[in-house]
Amino acid sequence: MANKRNTFLLIWVITAVGCLYGFLKYASPKIFQMLMAKDHPMPTPSTLMMWYMIMGVLAGLVYATTSNQKFIDFLSFLLPGHGPFIKSFLQKILFVGFPLLVGWFVYTWAIPGAASPVELRIQHPTLPQDFEKLENPFRQADADTQRKCIEEGKILFQTYCRPCHGSKADGNGPFANSFRLRPINFQDPGTIATVVDNYLFWRIKEGGPGLPSESTPWDSAMPSWKDDLKDDDVWKIIMGEYDTAGVMPRQREKLE
Amino acid sequence: MFRTYRREVPQKLAETPEAVVAGKKVYEKRCWYCHGIEGKGDGPAAVTMFPKPRNFTRNEYKVRSTAFGSVPTDEDLFRIITSGIEGTAMPFWSTISETERWQVLYYVKTFNEQFKKDAPPKVIPVGSVPSTPESIQRGQELFKEMKCYECHGEDGRGNGPLTVALQTEWNLPYRARDLSKGWNFKGGNTIEDIYRTISTGFNETPMGSYLEKLSDEDRWHVAHYVKSLAKDMASDVVVKVKLFEGEELPSEPLDENWSNASAVEIPLAGQILVSPRHWAPTIDAIQVRALYNSNEIAFLLEWDDATNRQEEIFRDAVSLQFPTKIPESLKKPYFAMGDSSGSVNLWSWKAYWQEGFGAVVEAPENEQGVVSELNAKGFKNVTVQPPESQNVTGKGIYQKGRWKAVLKRTLNTEDVKGDIQFEIGKLIPVAFAVWDGSNSDVNGQKSVSSWYYVSLEKPVPKTVFVYVLIALIMGASVEMWFIARLRRFPPKLEEQQE
Numbered sequence: 091m092a093n094k095r096n097t098f099l100l101i102w103v104i105t106a107v108g109c110l111y112g113f114l115k116y117a118s119p120k121i122f123q124m125l126m127a128k129d130h131p132m133p134t135p136s137t138l139m140m141w142y143m144i145m146g147v148l149a150g151l152v153y154a155t156t157s158n159q160k161f162i163d164f165l166s167f168l169l170p171g172h173g174p175f176i177k178s179f180l181q182k183i184l185f186v187g188f189p190l191l192v193g194w195f196v197y198t199w200a201i202p203g204a205a206s207p208v209e210l211r212i213q214h215p216t217l218p219q220d221f222e223k224l225e226n227p228f229r230q231a232d233a234d235t236q237r238k239c240i241e242e243g244k245i246l247f248q249t250y251c252r253p254c255h256g257s258k259a260d261g262n263g264p265f266a267n268s269f270r271l272r273p274i275n276f277q278d279p280g281t282i283a284t285v286v287d288n289y290l291f292w293r294i295k296e297g298g299p300g301l302p303s304e305s306t307p308w309d310s311a312m313p314s315w316k317d318d319l320k321d322d323d324v325w326k327i328i329m330g331e332y333d334t335a336g337v338m339p340r341q342r343e344k345l346e
Numbered sequence: 347m348f349r350t351y352r353r354e355v356p357q358k359l360a361e362t363p364e365a366v367v368a369g370k371k372v373y374e375k376r377c378w379y380c381h382g383i384e385g386k387g388d389g390p391a392a393v394t395m396f397p398k399p400r401n402f403t404r405n406e407y408k409v410r411s412t413a414f415g416s417v418p419t420d421e422d423l424f425r426i427i428t429s430g431i432e433g434t435a436m437p438f439w440s441t442i443s444e445t446e447r448w449q450v451l452y453y454v455k456t457f458n459e460q461f462k463k464d465a466p467p468k469v470i471p472v473g474s475v476p477s478t479p480e481s482i483q484r485g486q487e488l489f490k491e492m493k494c495y496e497c498h499g500e501d502g503r504g505n506g507p508l509t510v511a512l513q514t515e516w517n518l519p520y521r522a523r524d525l526s527k528g529w530n531f532k533g534g535n536t537i538e539d540i541y542r543t544i545s546t547g548f549n550e551t552p553m554g555s556y557l558e559k560l561s562d563e564d565r566w567h568v569a570h571y572v573k574s575l576a577k578d579m580a581s582d583v584v585v586k587v588k589l590f591e592g593e594e595l596p597s598e599p600l601d602e603n604w605s606n607a608s609a610v611e612i613p614l615a616g617q618i619l620v621s622p623r624h625w626a627p628t629i630d631a632i633q634v635r636a637l638y639n640s641n642e643i644a645f646l647l648e649w650d651d652a653t654n655r656q657e658e659i660f661r662d663a664v665s666l667q668f669p670t671k672i673p674e675s676l677k678k679p680y681f682a683m684g685d686s687s688g689s690v691n692l693w694s695w696k697a698y699w700q701e702g703f704g705a706v707v708e709a710p711e712n713e714q715g716v717v718s719e720l721n722a723k724g725f726k727n728v729t730v731q732p733p734e735s736q737n738v739t740g741k742g743i744y745q746k747g748r749w750k751a752v753l754k755r756t757l758n759t760e761d762v763k764g765d766i767q768f769e770i771g772k773l774i775p776v777a778f779a780v781w782d783g784s785n786s787d788v789n790g791q792k793s794v795s796s797w798y799y800v801s802l803e804k805p806v807p808k809t810v811f812v813y814v815l816i817a818l819i820m821g822a823s824v825e826m827w828f829i830a831r832l833r834r835f836p837p838k839l840e841e842q843q844e
Contacts, residue, residue: 192821268615
């Protein structure tokens with residue numbers, strides 16, 4: 091016959107699903123806050139949460155049906171029987187709890203809420219044609235000139251870009267927290283290391299307002315520098331920026 | 347921002363000439379842009395900063411564990427390089443190796459002779475005393491007795507009468523910290539950090555050491571009081587606007603009904619989008635509350651400002667920005683003053699200016715020039731609405747280092763083209779700008795925010811409860827059917843059935 095522990099299988103499955111919910115809702119935001127080094131918790135997105143919960147419930151059911159014996163134990167919990175007091179107590183809780191849970195679901199769906207909207211955007215739009223043909227005039231220069239350009243670029247970077255992108259080009263400048271679209275972290279291997287330096291020239295010259303609409307130009311705090319910086323200075327900034335971030339621009343594919 | 351306020355310092359690297367040479371390399375790769383090639387705090391990037399970078403040739407080290415006027419210990423310097431300084435441009439350098447950090451600090455020490463001449467500085471120990479309500483109470487009394495308010499202000503908002511008058515040798519103001527902004531404490535905002543600052547003071551600033559003026563116990567009391575003032579920024583993306591039950595929406599900034607509205611704090615940055623850019627703004631946050639009724643909507647905007655001193659064109663001011671039309675899609679006007687394809691509606695409140703400007707501003711109601719409604723399609727395309735379209739009313743007050751301004755308008759107006767028309771239940775983009783007259787803020791010289799949202803909350807409709815009731819009944823019936831069926835056909839193992 092079933093051993094005693096198994097007769098509470100239903101409760102264990104419910105507890106496990108409850109623990110999963112608690113983990114996703116409360117523990118995971120804290121863990122990701124620590125892992126991603128953020129100053130705020132990282133809440134689990136609600137759709138992701140829904141899928142995890144569905145998977146959790148299914149996993150519980152799969153476990154409960156791995157053998158006939160288990161399945162019987164699983165369902166038998168709901169049958170009246172002469173178990174310990176705790177069993178009939180938990181039965182009552184389940185009996186009242188299930189309709190309440192359904193009611194709560196309906197309530198949270200039906201009340202008018204003001205969740206912040208999903209604001210999807212394309213981070214790396216395509217480089218416009220006009221900028222594709224440009225060449226950094228200093229890339230072919232001799233080593234001394236290049237070193238000088240990098241140094242000049244770094245000075246300009248520290249003056250004009252540092253307030254948002256930070257002294258280390260890590261997107262942690264003093265203003266970084268104040269813009270909802272955070273300044274880009276150039277040390278991140280997924281950012282400037284994946285593009286050719288023309289791309290940066292385009293971004294610096296045109297800034298947020300020059301983005302296509304799928305990249306939400308209205309939210310970007312990247313200024314357009316075309317009226318304030320000369321082309322040569324922009325190229326120097328790009329060289330200084332790569333140097334500060336410690337990454338290299340993507341090399342162009344050579345066409346044979 | 348992620349900072350590691352690590353108290354423990356790893357094994358020291360030997361202070362050898364080689365280490366200093368290696369440190370020079372690090373310094374000239376990473377530090378000199380702000381601190382200057384000769385360590386004088388005059389690097390090329392220093393112009394865009396306030397507070398200014400440290401001048402290493404003088405002993406103006408602020409965050410130390412040593413007595414006032416002494417040089418810091420190597421460990422102090424290591425901690426600062428590792429953790430950076432909150433509320434300043436000094437970043438955390440935990441990203442470079444420990445060896446490099448030791449090397450660069452040995453090089454930095456060579457800028458100042460005092461490190462060599464002085465005997466090794468003595469560390470003032472920091473213990474730990476738990477906070478109690480009595481201790482906070484006593485601390486508040488000592489805050490008065492020791493005249494901390496003369497710089498930090500009565501409520502600790504950095505608005506004391508002296509802080510306005512004190513100037514550094516470069517004619518820059520000495521700004522006492524706003525103790526209510528927990529995110530701006532130099533050297534950290536833990537109770538131990540605050541105790542250390544009170545004990546050691548900040549070299550070459552009016553923030554002296556209280557080591558001898560106050561007993562150890564009393565310094566803990568003051569630290570606990572200061573800690574109780576420090577708040578985190580309670581930010582959110584959506585400003586939820588509650589339906590106000592009373593007859594008329596509050597129009598006074600001090601109306602007690604504002605406590606019913608939920609407050610959201612929004613971080614601000616300098617306006618760096620178009621020239622002339624504002625690199626060193628003084629206002630870094632604004633708190634927003636709003637209420638609406640069937641007819642009107644009212645906003646209460648609050649921000650800390652050390653002084654309401656201002657000159658004729660440089661005025662303390664605030665402005666709310668909405669798109670002229672609630673966007674149907676994701677597309678919005680440009681967050682800074684709109685653009686040619688999307689115009690914005692601005693509600694601006696300016697402190698009333700007159701000679702003999704007092705401590706409390708009471709702007710006359712409906713005074714032209716105090717509250718105005720504008721439209722903009724970009725920085726260069728700003729128009730003030732004609733008098734017949736000016737529908738916003740407002741009132742501001744300055745109290746204990748904080749401006750509070752109310753802006754109020756009907757939900758809908760006749761000027762459908764130029765004015766935002768509020769709709770209940772929709773997410774309406776909103777952005778903020780604040781000017782500090784004493785910081786020579788005017789026009790584009792201001793603190794700005796990104797787009798946020800206001801949402802006029804729908805009252806919960808009665809039908810919801812009907813749905814819930816139906817759900818409860820259905821849930822219960824399904825459950826009973828299931829259990830009844832289970833009882834009739836109890837599950838059995840196949841062999842048992844045989």
